Amino acid sequence: MGIFNRFKVSHQARDCGHISDQSEIESPPGAKIPECQPKKIRIPLNKVTTDVKNRNGLLVFPCPVCDIINTVPVREVHPIMGSQPMCQDCGDIFHIPGGYRTGTEINSLKIYAGLPVAIKKFFIFYRNHPVIHALNEQGLSRIIIQYGIWGFCQKCHHEFSPGVLMNLPQNTSEVVDYRSLSSADEMNEMRSLRQGKCPYCDHRILLVIISEIPHYVVSASENLSHRWEED
Incomplete structure (x- = not known):
């Protein structure tokens, strides 16, 4: 019986700062972790x-x-x-x-x-x-x-x-x-x-x-x- 290796990725890292009750989730090898997008700055406009x-x-x-x-x-x-x-x-x-x-x-x-x-x-x-x-x-x-x-x-x-x-x-x-x-x-x-x-x-x-x-x-x-x- 083969062994299926697993690694753990924190849910916080995957969800760009969103913290869930489920602190860890398991992903198969080679799974791509979504990168956090840079925060867009909202600029006020002239009235x-x-x-x-x-x-x-x-x-x-x-x-x-x-x-x-x-x-x-x-x-x-x-x-x-x-x-x-x-x-x-x-x-x-x-x-x-x-x-x-x-x-x-x-x-x-x-x-x-x-x-x-x-x-x-x-x-x-x-x-x-x-x-x-x-x-x-x-x-x-x-x-x-x-x-x-x-x-x-x-x-x-x-x-x-x-x-x-x-x-x-x-x-x-x-x-x-x-x-x-x-x-x-x-x-x-x-x-x-x-x-x-x-x-x-x-x-x-x-x-x-x-x-x-x-x-x-x-x-x-x-x-x-x-x-x-x-x-």
Whole structure:
């Protein structure tokens, strides 16, 4: 009579952390043990509003955070880059797409409100953001440095360079090539953000906006690239 060898595998290892009353189960030789999948990080998204009206040259809309009605002159909104005004009540920062001025793609536009993000958690927030992933898949990540990400100090409302935010390392031990930064101001921002604080008021929380990129922005970016390629 042959001997059937057995080995034991803990149920916890097979079920990725789920602990059962049955602490051990038996599996035949060569049985494949399912690997635990890495935990997916859920990233909060910016609050938005599409309830936007144009009344005699004024954009009228409720703040997505506090619901207070805000008004912004249409002439202050850049036709491509939009604008980033402040809520008249709660002090949050908005992004208003330029299409609200030109009437382009008006049905698909949103006004975004800034989302509080701790500076030390920004790396994880940015790297796992679904909009950033979608832009990478669409081959549009090159546009982000021009349009799509804005970061402000929650306290003093200093606006940080997108290039600094995009290249902010996960921790202070990582090496940063400061030569890739374009100005002394960007170097100052990077040094301070690596320490987890605003360079001007030492506050430790950002108001971050990451938005979808309208087609007219993509077209404008492509046209600009083609100009550089011309003789």
